[in-house]
Amino acid sequence: MSLEQFRLDGKVALITGGNRGIGLAISKLFGEAGAQVIVNGRTRNADVDALCDSDNYKWVQGDVTDSGTPNRIVDEAMQHFGALDIVVNNAGIADSGDFHGFGDDRLAAITDTNFIAPFRIARAAVNTMLGSGGGTILNIGSISGEVANKPQYQVAYNSSKAAVHNMTRVMAFEYASRGIRVNALAPGYVVSDMTAGGIANADWNKVWTENTPMGRFGRPEEMANCALFLCSPAASYVTGAILVADGGYMTH
Secondary structure (H helix, E strand, O other): HHHHHOOOOOOOOEOOOOOOHHHHHHHHHHHHHOOOOEEEEEEOOOOHHHOOOOEEEEHHHHEOOOOOOOHHHHHHHHHOOOOOOEEEEEOOOOOOOOOHHHHHHHHHHHHHHHHHHHHHHHHHHHHHOOOOOEEEEEEOOOOOOOOOOOOOOOOHHHHHHHHHHHHHHHHHHHHHHHHHEEEEEEOOOEEEOOOOHHHHHHHHHHHHHHHOOOOEEHHHHHHHHHHHHOHHHOOOOOOOOOOEEEEOOHHH
Protein backbone atom coordinates (compact mmCIF):
# COMPACT_ATOMS: atom_id res chain seq x y z
CA MET A 1 0.00 0.00 0.00
CA SER A 2 1.27 3.44 -0.93
CA LEU A 3 1.26 6.22 1.64
CA GLU A 4 -0.62 8.21 -1.00
CA GLN A 5 -3.66 6.16 0.00
CA PHE A 6 -3.82 8.30 3.15
CA ARG A 7 -3.93 11.57 1.21
CA LEU A 8 -7.12 13.62 0.79
CA ASP A 9 -5.99 15.79 -2.11
CA GLY A 10 -8.91 17.24 -4.04
CA LYS A 11 -11.43 16.31 -1.35
CA VAL A 12 -13.71 18.69 0.54
CA ALA A 13 -14.39 17.84 4.18
CA LEU A 14 -16.91 19.28 6.65
CA ILE A 15 -16.00 18.91 10.33
CA THR A 16 -18.63 19.80 12.92
CA GLY A 17 -17.30 20.90 16.28
CA GLY A 18 -14.08 21.51 14.39
CA ASN A 19 -13.02 24.41 16.56
CA ARG A 20 -11.70 22.46 19.56
CA GLY A 21 -10.54 19.11 20.90
CA ILE A 22 -10.82 16.10 18.62
CA GLY A 23 -12.62 18.13 15.96
CA LEU A 24 -9.83 20.71 15.79
CA ALA A 25 -7.20 17.97 15.52
CA ILE A 26 -9.16 16.36 12.68
CA SER A 27 -9.55 19.71 10.91
CA LYS A 28 -5.80 20.34 11.10
CA LEU A 29 -4.79 16.85 9.95
CA PHE A 30 -7.25 16.71 7.07
CA GLY A 31 -5.92 20.02 5.78
CA GLU A 32 -2.35 18.72 6.08
CA ALA A 33 -3.46 15.64 4.12
CA GLY A 34 -4.58 17.88 1.25
CA ALA A 35 -8.29 18.38 1.88
CA GLN A 36 -10.16 21.65 1.72
CA VAL A 37 -11.89 21.90 5.08
CA ILE A 38 -15.09 23.52 6.26
CA VAL A 39 -14.68 24.06 10.01
CA ASN A 40 -18.00 24.34 11.83
CA GLY A 41 -18.64 25.34 15.42
CA ARG A 42 -20.67 27.64 17.60
CA THR A 43 -17.83 30.03 18.39
CA ARG A 44 -14.71 31.02 16.49
CA ASN A 45 -11.47 31.08 18.46
CA ALA A 46 -7.76 31.73 17.99
CA ASP A 47 -7.13 28.16 16.78
CA VAL A 48 -9.70 28.63 14.02
CA ASP A 49 -8.20 32.02 13.17
CA ALA A 50 -4.83 30.33 12.68
CA LEU A 51 -6.31 27.65 10.44
CA CYS A 52 -8.24 30.11 8.33
CA ASP A 53 -5.06 31.97 7.43
CA SER A 54 -4.86 29.26 4.76
CA ASP A 55 -7.18 29.22 1.76
CA ASN A 56 -7.73 25.50 2.40
CA TYR A 57 -9.97 26.28 5.38
CA LYS A 58 -13.27 28.07 5.74
CA TRP A 59 -15.05 28.80 9.00
CA VAL A 60 -18.84 28.33 9.01
CA GLN A 61 -20.54 29.28 12.26
CA GLY A 62 -23.58 27.31 13.32
CA ASP A 63 -25.23 25.54 16.23
CA VAL A 64 -25.86 22.00 15.00
CA THR A 65 -28.98 21.71 17.15
CA ASP A 66 -30.65 24.43 15.08
CA SER A 67 -32.76 22.57 12.51
CA GLY A 68 -31.65 24.97 9.78
CA THR A 69 -27.93 24.47 10.33
CA PRO A 70 -27.38 21.09 8.58
CA ASN A 71 -28.64 22.15 5.17
CA ARG A 72 -27.00 25.55 5.48
CA ILE A 73 -23.51 24.31 6.27
CA VAL A 74 -23.71 21.66 3.53
CA ASP A 75 -24.84 24.34 1.08
CA GLU A 76 -21.98 26.63 2.17
CA ALA A 77 -19.47 23.85 1.56
CA MET A 78 -20.85 23.39 -1.94
CA GLN A 79 -20.89 27.12 -2.64
CA HIS A 80 -17.38 27.78 -1.37
CA PHE A 81 -15.49 24.70 -2.55
CA GLY A 82 -17.90 23.29 -5.15
CA ALA A 83 -18.14 19.82 -3.62
CA LEU A 84 -18.61 17.84 -0.44
CA ASP A 85 -16.80 14.51 -0.20
CA ILE A 86 -16.36 13.92 3.54
CA VAL A 87 -18.45 14.75 6.60
CA VAL A 88 -17.22 14.22 10.15
CA ASN A 89 -20.04 14.45 12.69
CA ASN A 90 -17.91 15.41 15.67
CA ALA A 91 -19.93 18.01 17.64
CA GLY A 92 -21.18 16.60 20.92
CA ILE A 93 -21.78 17.21 24.59
CA ALA A 94 -21.64 15.07 27.73
CA ASP A 95 -23.67 15.10 30.92
CA SER A 96 -23.85 12.71 33.85
CA GLY A 97 -26.11 12.13 36.81
CA ASP A 98 -28.47 9.63 38.35
CA PHE A 99 -30.95 8.25 35.82
CA HIS A 100 -33.94 8.81 38.10
CA GLY A 101 -33.10 12.51 38.46
CA PHE A 102 -32.12 13.28 34.88
CA GLY A 103 -34.55 15.96 33.74
CA ASP A 104 -36.16 16.37 30.34
CA ASP A 105 -34.23 19.54 29.54
CA ARG A 106 -30.90 17.78 30.02
CA LEU A 107 -32.15 14.76 28.10
CA ALA A 108 -33.22 16.96 25.19
CA ALA A 109 -29.85 18.73 25.11
CA ILE A 110 -27.99 15.41 24.90
CA THR A 111 -30.32 13.91 22.32
CA ASP A 112 -30.50 17.02 20.12
CA THR A 113 -26.72 17.47 20.02
CA ASN A 114 -25.45 13.90 19.97
CA PHE A 115 -28.03 12.12 17.83
CA ILE A 116 -30.57 14.32 16.08
CA ALA A 117 -27.96 16.80 14.81
CA PRO A 118 -25.68 14.10 13.34
CA PHE A 119 -28.74 12.46 11.78
CA ARG A 120 -29.77 15.71 10.08
CA ILE A 121 -26.25 16.59 8.96
CA ALA A 122 -25.66 13.12 7.53
CA ARG A 123 -29.04 13.30 5.78
CA ALA A 124 -28.17 16.63 4.18
CA ALA A 125 -24.76 15.32 3.14
CA VAL A 126 -26.14 12.09 1.67
CA ASN A 127 -28.58 14.03 -0.48
CA THR A 128 -25.60 15.92 -1.93
CA MET A 129 -23.32 12.88 -2.21
CA LEU A 130 -25.91 10.82 -4.08
CA GLY A 131 -25.83 13.40 -6.83
CA SER A 132 -22.05 13.58 -7.04
CA GLY A 133 -20.93 9.96 -7.15
CA GLY A 134 -20.54 9.16 -3.45
CA GLY A 135 -18.63 10.21 -0.39
CA THR A 136 -17.63 9.33 3.16
CA ILE A 137 -19.35 10.00 6.47
CA LEU A 138 -17.63 9.53 9.81
CA ASN A 139 -19.67 9.74 12.99
CA ILE A 140 -17.80 10.29 16.25
CA GLY A 141 -19.28 7.91 18.75
CA SER A 142 -17.72 6.73 22.01
CA ILE A 143 -16.86 3.66 24.00
CA SER A 144 -19.83 4.88 26.05
CA GLY A 145 -22.03 3.67 23.21
CA GLU A 146 -20.88 0.11 23.91
CA VAL A 147 -20.35 -0.11 27.68
CA ALA A 148 -21.34 1.43 31.00
CA ASN A 149 -18.82 3.90 32.36
CA LYS A 150 -17.64 4.26 35.92
CA PRO A 151 -17.64 5.96 38.34
CA GLN A 152 -19.99 8.40 36.59
CA TYR A 153 -23.58 7.51 35.65
CA GLN A 154 -24.53 8.79 32.21
CA VAL A 155 -27.41 6.83 30.74
CA ALA A 156 -28.51 9.62 28.39
CA TYR A 157 -25.03 10.19 26.97
CA ASN A 158 -24.35 6.48 26.54
CA SER A 159 -27.70 5.96 24.86
CA SER A 160 -27.10 8.83 22.44
CA LYS A 161 -23.75 7.36 21.40
CA ALA A 162 -25.26 3.88 21.04
CA ALA A 163 -27.83 5.43 18.70
CA VAL A 164 -25.02 6.99 16.65
CA HIS A 165 -23.27 3.62 16.37
CA ASN A 166 -26.37 1.86 15.13
CA MET A 167 -27.22 4.75 12.79
CA THR A 168 -23.74 4.24 11.34
CA ARG A 169 -24.26 0.54 10.74
CA VAL A 170 -27.69 0.92 9.15
CA MET A 171 -26.63 3.86 6.97
CA ALA A 172 -23.61 1.85 5.80
CA PHE A 173 -25.89 -1.00 4.80
CA GLU A 174 -28.27 1.30 2.94
CA TYR A 175 -25.68 3.27 0.97
CA ALA A 176 -22.78 0.86 0.38
CA SER A 177 -23.99 0.07 -3.13
CA ARG A 178 -24.36 3.78 -3.92
CA GLY A 179 -20.79 4.83 -3.28
CA ILE A 180 -21.14 6.21 0.24
CA ARG A 181 -19.08 4.74 3.07
CA VAL A 182 -20.26 5.32 6.66
CA ASN A 183 -18.15 4.51 9.70
CA ALA A 184 -17.82 5.58 13.32
CA LEU A 185 -14.91 6.27 15.61
CA ALA A 186 -15.38 5.36 19.27
CA PRO A 187 -12.79 7.15 21.42
CA GLY A 188 -12.06 6.25 24.99
CA TYR A 189 -11.00 8.91 27.48
CA VAL A 190 -9.26 11.65 25.52
CA VAL A 191 -7.81 14.88 26.89
CA SER A 192 -10.28 17.57 25.82
CA ASP A 193 -12.63 20.21 27.15
CA MET A 194 -15.29 17.51 27.51
CA THR A 195 -13.19 15.36 29.82
CA ALA A 196 -11.32 18.17 31.62
CA GLY A 197 -13.59 18.11 34.68
CA GLY A 198 -13.28 14.36 35.12
CA ILE A 199 -9.53 14.39 34.61
CA ALA A 200 -9.22 17.14 37.22
CA ASN A 201 -11.27 15.06 39.68
CA ALA A 202 -8.69 12.89 41.47
CA ASP A 203 -11.18 10.08 42.17
CA TRP A 204 -12.50 9.92 38.62
CA ASN A 205 -9.02 10.26 37.15
CA LYS A 206 -7.81 7.28 39.18
CA VAL A 207 -10.70 5.05 38.09
CA TRP A 208 -10.46 6.08 34.43
CA THR A 209 -6.71 5.52 34.35
CA GLU A 210 -6.78 2.20 36.19
CA ASN A 211 -9.48 0.91 33.84
CA THR A 212 -7.43 1.81 30.76
CA PRO A 213 -4.76 -0.89 30.30
CA MET A 214 -2.39 1.55 28.58
CA GLY A 215 -2.59 3.62 31.77
CA ARG A 216 -3.06 7.01 30.14
CA PHE A 217 -5.57 9.22 28.36
CA GLY A 218 -5.69 9.52 24.61
CA ARG A 219 -4.68 12.63 22.69
CA PRO A 220 -6.88 14.41 20.14
CA GLU A 221 -4.15 13.90 17.54
CA GLU A 222 -4.39 10.13 18.01
CA MET A 223 -8.10 10.26 17.28
CA ALA A 224 -7.43 12.40 14.22
CA ASN A 225 -5.08 9.72 12.88
CA CYS A 226 -7.90 7.17 13.14
CA ALA A 227 -10.32 9.56 11.46
CA LEU A 228 -7.91 10.12 8.59
CA PHE A 229 -7.65 6.39 7.96
CA LEU A 230 -11.43 5.92 7.93
CA CYS A 231 -12.00 8.86 5.59
CA SER A 232 -9.10 8.15 3.23
CA PRO A 233 -8.80 5.80 0.24
CA ALA A 234 -6.81 3.49 2.54
CA ALA A 235 -10.17 2.44 4.03
CA SER A 236 -11.90 1.98 0.68
CA TYR A 237 -13.32 -1.44 1.69
CA VAL A 238 -14.35 -0.35 5.19
CA THR A 239 -17.96 0.60 5.87
CA GLY A 240 -20.26 0.02 8.83
CA ALA A 241 -17.27 -0.25 11.18
CA ILE A 242 -17.03 1.11 14.71
CA LEU A 243 -13.32 1.72 15.25
CA VAL A 244 -12.55 1.72 18.97
CA ALA A 245 -9.54 3.79 20.07
CA ASP A 246 -9.52 3.52 23.87
CA GLY A 247 -6.13 2.35 25.11
CA GLY A 248 -7.66 -1.06 25.78
CA TYR A 249 -10.53 0.10 28.02
CA MET A 250 -13.03 -2.29 26.43
CA THR A 251 -10.81 -5.37 26.72
CA HIS A 252 -12.11 -6.22 30.19
